[in-house]
Amino acid sequence: MLELSKHPFLKYILFGNLYFSEGLIYALASVIIVLYFTEKDISISTTALVGGIVSSPWVLKFILGPTVDFFGRYGRKIFIIIGGAIGAISILMVAFVDPISSMILFTLLLFIGHAGVILLDVSADAWAIQTTKTNERGKVNAAMSTGIFFGIAFGGILLAFIATYFGFEMVFITTAILISLSIFLPLYVKEDRIEIKKGTVKPLLIKEFKKRNTQIVIFLLFVLGLNFGMLRFIIPEYMTNVLLLDKIQTGSLTSIYYILIIIGALLGGFLADKWGRKKISYITLAGLLISLALLVFADTWEKLGIIYGIIGFMTGASSYSAIAALMMDITNPKVGAAQYSIMASIGNLGMIGISMISGSLIIILGYNKFFLYAALTVGLTLLILYFIKETHKKESY
Secondary structure, eight states: OBOTTTOTTHHHHHHHHHHHHHHHHHHIIIIIHHHHHHHTTOOHHHHHHHHHHHHGGGTTHHHHHHHHHHTGGGOSHHHHHHHHHHHHHHHHHHTTOOTTTOHHHHHHHHHHHHHHHHHHHHHHHHHHHHHOOGGGHHHHHHHHHHHHHHHHHHHHHHHHHHHHHHOHHHHHHHHHHHHHHHTHHHHTBOOOOOOOOTTOHHHHHHHHHTSHHHHHHHHHHHHHHHHHHHHHTHHHHHHHHTSOOOHHHHHHHHHHHHHHHHHHHHHHHHHHHHHOHHHHHHHHHHHHHHHHHGGGGOOSHHHHHHHHHHHHHHHHHIIIIIHHHHHHHTSOGGGHHHHHHHHHHHHHHHHHHHHHHHHHHHHHHOHHHHHHHHHHHHHHHHHHHHTOOOOOOOOOO
16 A cells, blocks of 8 residues: 655645546536537537536535544545545536436436436545645645646536537546546555544534634635636536537636646745745735626627636636635534635625526626626625734644
């Protein structure tokens, strides 16, 4: 068995690999479903609603996280394996369901697939918090972000290609196979289980969530979730129905966005460990605000590609490295799965909730006003960030 303590770089590979499976299933909900439903002439409002429903397990982290902690005596790894298996099997079954004739079953299977991968996610988060030191957390979040967004970028290109030449059924089969492969590495990594005394999870959680700093961070996460959710379905839809790009062009531009999130996360994670979480967050969130406002000028695929890429870079450097490291800093490792997942659930609630109605908002507001409102949400996060106390715990767990 491989030991993380003897192979320090292994943790970056391990957690990046696990998050890769999350990226694949996210690509299904954010890109492939848009392309699939567009081909079947299903409206954008229905597409956004279904995409939001199947992604709602991201909000259910607050249930799955405490469950993983409650059964902490069994470790985190077993839940990673179970979650990955559930995700792979459910997505495989989606391949044999037609959304037009069986929309409810199609949506339910995708929902279960997401739920399985989210179980994997909360278990991986807890394992990462438990095994990383403070001065590693920016970098480990960068590795995790690299995994998830490489999965999205890779999925955006590969799955769009498969959809074009082999059909959408093969897309779901391929995704199921890749998710199942991602859970093999944890089988060969030794896990040092953390002792969690019975009856201590709830009191510890109450203590942590009474802290003012934790409450402000949660509010920040919710507002950031609103911003990410507003663009989630609308940008691929804008490419398809306004700029009239084909499947591969849409998948490629979306992949560029996620590749630049990876680059931003890598740089942001390194700088967050070196210079602090808030300093990097201020700089990158200001850049994100400006680039979002510039979307009103994205009337060609070239302009959209440049602006969308900058948005991706700034998002990666802020949300997926510096702010994610800040979340880890304020998380108690003894209730790591529960506390971190509850905080993430609230952020995801903002993302999923706004994404479900984003199609309707576009109809009401139009694209330009919609993009400007997205920029305003980032302005609010800059204000909230001012009130957050940055903590650096020197001890390791």
